[in-house]
Amino acid sequence: MKLDLKLSQKGWILVSVPLAFELIFVITLAFLVRQAEDLAAREKHSKAIIDRANDLAMTYYELIQGIAVYTITGKKERGQQYEDMKSALLTEYKSLTLMVRNNPTQAAEVQQMSELAFKILSRMDQVKKAVDERGKSAALLVLAQTRAQMEKAGAILVGQLRQFSAKEQNSMVTPEAGIRSTFLVKLCLCIGVVFNILVAAALALYFNRGTAQRLGILMDNTNRLARNEALHAPIPGSDEIAHLDRTFRDMVAALAEARRKETAVIDHAVDVICSIDATGRFAAVNPASLKTLGYEPQELIGRLYMELIYPEDRQNTFRQIEEIKTGNGTSSFENRINRKDGQIVDVEWSCHWSESESSMFSVVHDITERKEVERLKQEFVAMVSHDLRTPLTSLQGTLALIRKGTYGSLSEQGQARVINAEKNVLRLINLINELLELEKLEAGKLTMQFGNCQIASVITRSLDSVQSFAEQAEIELEAAQCKAVVYADEDKLIQVLVNLLSNAVKFSPPGGKVAITVTEDERSVELSVTDHGRGIPAKFKDAVFQKFKQVELSDERKKGGTGLGLAICKAIVEQHGGTIGVESEEGKGSTFWFRLPKGKTA
Ligand code: ADP
Numbered sequence: 001m002k003l004d005l006k007l008s009q010k011g012w013i014l015v016s017v018p019l020a021f022e023l024i025f026v027i028t029l030a031f032l033v034r035q036a037e038d039l040a041a042r043e044k045h046s047k048a049i050i051d052r053a054n055d056l057a058m059t060y061y062e063l064i065q066g067i068a069v070y071t072i073t074g075k076k077e078r079g080q081q082y083e084d085m086k087s088a089l090l091t092e093y094k095s096l097t098l099m100v101r102n103n104p105t106q107a108a109e110v111q112q113m114s115e116l117a118f119k120i121l122s123r124m125d126q127v128k129k130a131v132d133e134r135g136k137s138a139a140l141l142v143l144a145q146t147r148a149q150m151e152k153a154g155a156i157l158v159g160q161l162r163q164f165s166a167k168e169q170n171s172m173v174t175p176e177a178g179i180r181s182t183f184l185v186k187l188c189l190c191i192g193v194v195f196n197i198l199v200a201a202a203l204a205l206y207f208n209r210g211t212a213q214r215l216g217i218l219m220d221n222t223n224r225l226a227r228n229e230a231l232h233a234p235i236p237g238s239d240e241i242a243h244l245d246r247t248f249r250d251m252v253a254a255l256a257e258a259r260r261k262e263t264a265v266i267d268h269a270v271d272v273i274c275s276i277d278a279t280g281r282f283a284a285v286n287p288a289s290l291k292t293l294g295y296e297p298q299e300l301i302g303r304l305y306m307e308l309i310y311p312e313d314r315q316n317t318f319r320q321i322e323e324i325k326t327g328n329g330t331s332s333f334e335n336r337i338n339r340k341d342g343q344i345v346d347v348e349w350s351c352h353w354s355e356s357e358s359s360m361f362s363v364v365h366d367i368t369e370r371k372e373v374e375r376l377k378q379e380f381v382a383m384v385s386h387d388l389r390t391p392l393t394s395l396q397g398t399l400a401l402i403r404k405g406t407y408g409s410l411s412e413q414g415q416a417r418v419i420n421a422e423k424n425v426l427r428l429i430n431l432i433n434e435l436l437e438l439e440k441l442e443a444g445k446l447t448m449q450f451g452n453c454q455i456a457s458v459i460t461r462s463l464d465s466v467q468s469f470a471e472q473a474e475i476e477l478e479a480a481q482c483k484a485v486v487y488a489d490e491d492k493l494i495q496v497l498v499n500l501l502s503n504a505v506k507f508s509p510p511g512g513k514v515a516i517t518v519t520e521d522e523r524s525v526e527l528s529v530t531d532h533g534r535g536i537p538a539k540f541k542d543a544v545f546q547k548f549k550q551v552e553l554s555d556e557r558k559k560g561g562t563g564l565g566l567a568i569c570k571a572i573v574e575q576h577g578g579t580i581g582v583e584s585e586e587g588k589g590s591t592f593w594f595r596l597p598k599g600k601t602a
Pocket residue numbers: 499503504507531533534535536544549550551552555556560561562563564565566567590
């Protein structure tokens with residue numbers, strides 16, 4: 001049966017198995033060492049008992065001699081020597097009793113011997129007492145009487161002591177037992193070391209097979225992914241490595257899917273998508289190159305992109321690409337390209353320079369149609385300005401002469417019709433003028449006369465322009481005082497403010513008020529024109545700044561105007577680097593504002 005363990009479980013085995021063996025080994029070793037120590041202690045104890053018993057036998061003999069010498073000599077110091085030996089004997093008995101207290105048989109034997117010894121001692125004491133009290137001759141008599149008994153009892157006691165020693169000697173640990181115990185400890189050490197090495201080697205082998213090899217497969221798979229080669233067969237099992245392998249495969253599949261989608265998008269893109277290497281050669285191109293440039297992608301790869309650029313545009317293109325490389329890395333520009341069939345195609349390049357890959361990633365968009373439309377628009381504007389404005393101006397002049405009666409008097413009805421026709425022609429001329437102006441503004445062709453411009457002067461001159469119109473509409477104009485100066489084209493600012501004021505007057509009820517307010521901070525000046533007219537619905541707030549956008553369809557007819565005024569204002573304000581907007585509540589009025597940066601002054 002094959003064990004399918006997790007990495008964490010394998011880790012546990014790797015640690016716990018040697019640990020368990022180590023533990024068993026240490027316990028066995030401790031046990032054996034303890035045994036050896038016990039043996040040594042027992043041997044030491046037995047030796048001490050034997051020594052003590054021998055000492056006792058010796059002391060006993062010396063005592064007998066000592067009492068005999070004292071009795072014969074009667075010398076005091078001999079008597080003292082006897083006393084010292086006696087107390088030494090007692091101490092030795094006590095110590096022997098203590099040594100054998102844990103062995104009841106030995107304790108009983110020692111007890112028996114000590115009783116006999118005390119008996120003999122009391123006899124000796126009698127002899128000593130006789131010497132001390134009655135003199136040598138009386139004592140010699142006592143000694144003679146008791147000597148035989150003492151020697152007999154002494155022989156028994158010494159015999160008992162010798163027997164006791166011999167028994168203890170027999171019970172002593174044999175040298176073989178000591179050698180065997182040391183051998184056992186050494187054997188255990190050797191077995192332990194060898195076994196531990198074997199266990200460690202076996203575990204290392206098991207771990208290497210189960211883990212390191214499989215990790216190797218996993219790592220090799222990552223290299224294969226980088227080299228775009230097929231991966232190894234899936235790693236079987238349910239541990240972390242197998243799980244990681246499955247996740248890695250899922251990721252590879254997701255990557256392949258994403259790449260497939262990306263390729264599909266690139267292959268089917270209408271624009272040319274390409275990468276250009278650091279030497280300026282195409283490294284990759286999508287199939288759209290055939291339609292836009294007339295070249296198959298394979299024809300372009302390895303070719304210098306500069307070769308395709310229209311010769312007159314090459315210098316500018318080179319400059320743009322250099323700017324992208326040294327600038328923020330991303331930008332777009334336009335140029336012309338020579339198609340394979342010799343046609344010239346206008347294109348817009350959106351480029352991104354990747355420093356890490358030393359490549360330029362570009363999208364080349366065909367703008368030939370847009371350029372054509374621009375050209376047509378310019379032709380149309382030119383046509384409108386020359387072919388329409390001139391005859392209309394002359395028509396307006398003729399109508400004015402007819403109205404004034406230069407060509408004879410008209411009936412009242414005729415006069416009214418001519419006035420109406422003149423008004424309409426004027427509106428048309430106005431519309432054309434505004435259209436042309438907006439066109440120029442948007443194309444950046446309207447030259448502005450920038451200079452230091454007093455906001456107070458802008459306000460005064462704008463109020464002068466709309467004053468009579470306001471009086472006719474019975475609207476009161478109000479304006480704030482202001483000392484701000486901006487760097488701007490004063491006439492254009494007046495044009496903006498006049499447009500806002502006239503709108504405010506147009507859309508205010510008679511008797512209403514229109515106010516100009518100015519707020520300024522360190523960086524900008526904001527002019528606002530507030531009226532109390534019908535206001536602007538929220539959904540029109542942005543739309544009113546677009547061309548021909550009017551809130552109500554009838555505005556053109558009822559209020560006059562072309563729907564271009566606010567679009568022109570927006571273009572002018574934006575050319576000054578400012579912003580324009582409106583705050584309004586429907587039915588309560590509106591506040592049109594424009595903010596200009598103070599920035600620079602002349
Ligand atoms: P127009 O020449 O028609 O006035 P504008 O671009 O100046 O063109 O204004 C666009 C439209 O925005 C106007 O037709 C009107 O519907 C709306 N509008 C502009 N100013 C105001 C205002 N102060 N109050 C209400 N509506 C306004």
